[in-house]
Amino acid sequence: METILKKERLSEWVAQIGARATVFAPAFADGIWNFCAVAADTKVEFDHGNTVRPAKGFVFPQREVLYRFRQESGKAPELMETLPAAAPTVVFGVRPCDGRAMVRNDKVFTCGFNDPYYQARRDQVVFVGLACSEPPSQNCFCLSVGGSPHSEDGLDVLMTELDGRYHVKAITAKGREIVEGAAALLDKAQAADGKAAAKAHADADKHPQRALATMEKVAAGLKEHFDSPKWDELARACIGCGACTYLCPSCHCFDINDEITSNVPLTGERVRTWDNCQFPDFTMHSSGHNPRHDTGARLRQRVSHKLLYFVENHNIQQCTGCGRCISHCPVGIDIVRVATEVSGQ
């Protein structure tokens, strides 16, 4: 379902949705672009590149209480499940790389054992994507990892900026609901609008991006060069801060810990928080043995997970080419360069 929204009516549409759901849109706050809750009277404009934080937090928050526990001394513990009572949420301005990352996150959290915390949030969130008219960052490489500046994967709606208006395409049932619900604001797209959107997409594809060899070549190269000395060389500067994975839209690793609020009676919460493969204790056994004992092994894990292991398991790359891990690494470690140099491709 394709419609047209005049630019000056964007805030109205957002406000209308805001009456029924919590709305987030990119906003410039504290010196960075991020998804921020939109208040009723906020004027919404899309002039962001990409948000610093990815959209994954809407379905996989940084900190999630799994359940609470309580135990009187000498008695059996009691557990109180705390599944999130997720409210309807609509997120505007999601870039296609974050949409595609959601497809990857779905594979992790809903295949095999279903993760009820993720599922509860995922069911309630609508992702309204915004096609990139030009790469928002000099580190973008979505075209090299099977995506595009206008990919619809993982999005519920895709908006494309045209002259004075947006082409608004509903992709999923959830997307159709918010588009149909605003019939007074959104006009049916004409053939010319469809053509204009297609041209905008084709133009966007022509902008130069960083480049990586094909999925098959990179995967084969990484597999062959697992023992390459380049891993250590390229990882030497890594300070293990974890920015690369925290900011990645498809990194899903987490830790589970108990947080105690009282000792007698024992009360507390079992909490999951984002974790990071770049930390030494991520894999350290209680014996002290560590299968990934140095920065080289940990960089190899991050890059291979994205571009080899995920391909072996799901036949798609986990990286969607957003470039965040490159832009935000304090020491300039660059997944495109690392994958290219190690794989020899």
Place this chain on the structure above:
Amino acid sequence: MNANVYLPALARIAGIEEETRGARAIKTFRIEFPEGGGFDHECGQCAMLSLFGKGEVMISIASAPAVKEYKQFSIMKSGRVTTALHDLDVGDVIGIRGPYGNQFPLDQWKGRNLIFVGGGVGLAPIWPVIQTAVANADDFGSITVFYGARSSSDIMYKADFEELARKAIVQLSVDGAEDGWKGYTGFVPANLMDKAPSPDNAIAITCGPPIMIKFVIQNLQKLGFADEQIYTTIENKMKCGVGKCGRCNVGKDYVCVKGPVYSWAELKTLPQEY
């Protein structure tokens, strides 16, 4: 089990056996579920044990699948949670979720001679296989169990070994010389070479400290065992147990789901990063 994969069931400690003493003591816990609770498991599978306020730890289930009334776990005091578990008493209630992981393909081993090679607390993951094989001895050829510990006081399941010796060939070893010791003196891989079991129609299953496994596999190869005839288990740090938290992988495999049981033929196709 619960629909919520992270929410453990509550179960009672019905018995505690002190297997070995010292800084890295081993205790065997017998866990009983309330009426109608619990779950079935297969040989080689693990369960996540929970101590509220401390955390969780993945432990292999040491009792045989045929035993339905309880599950047994032999736990070495090592990290935060296992240390706290060692302080518990009979009657205390803990959390448990599972079962997790794959299983030893006992069905495929019908008619074969089984050779088990265990060291230290590494006897626990293969103990249910030994028990199941012995209970169904007609299905298999000969059953041999090599087991070694640092000293005779570090041998697990002492009482059970007497029983086992009536049904299987038992080859015990201790690392250092001891007065009155009747078994082999030396490391497990050396005892294996000393007895030199034949690879003909055999399957070898080994579990123990990584260094022991490495030399046992080398020695099995020297004895003529093919990669497909050798099985072992992998241990990695785990948090979720369900293939999501991302830390237990060896290459593409999350050991909590795809492991812990691997034939050497499969394992050698994965990166040697464990």
